[in-house]
Amino acid sequence: MASKRKKVMAKGLSFLEGPGVYILYRDDEPYYIGRATKLRSRLWSHAIQAEGRYFHFWNFFSAFAVPNRKHRDELEGVLIAAMPTANSANPRVQREQMPREVRDLLRNMSLYRTR
Secondary structure, eight states: OOOOOOOOTTTTOGGGGSOEEEEEEETTEEEEEEEESSHHHHHHHHHHOTTSTTGGGOSEEEEEEOOSHHHHHHHHHHHHHHSOOSOOSOOOOOOOOOOHHHHHHHHHHHHHHTO
């Protein structure tokens, strides 16, 4: 008779019990970026739900422990904006205009390089 022991994903990584941000990869390419209040549970659901949207499209992950919800939202947004992924989500990072002095400095730097 088969044992009914529960398998634990990445059992040596205790930080996965808490909240954070994760990246699902397909080989070397980031495929999906998400956040979770319990990383292990969320990753496990991606791994076992055959009908899930991302089930067949990833083969390893990275995870970052981020206890603060606001920081989780910001990190997820930065990663989504920085990496080409299959995410249909938009980054949750508020855009801010660059200060005029910085814009002028960058413009002058680019003009200097083209001469």
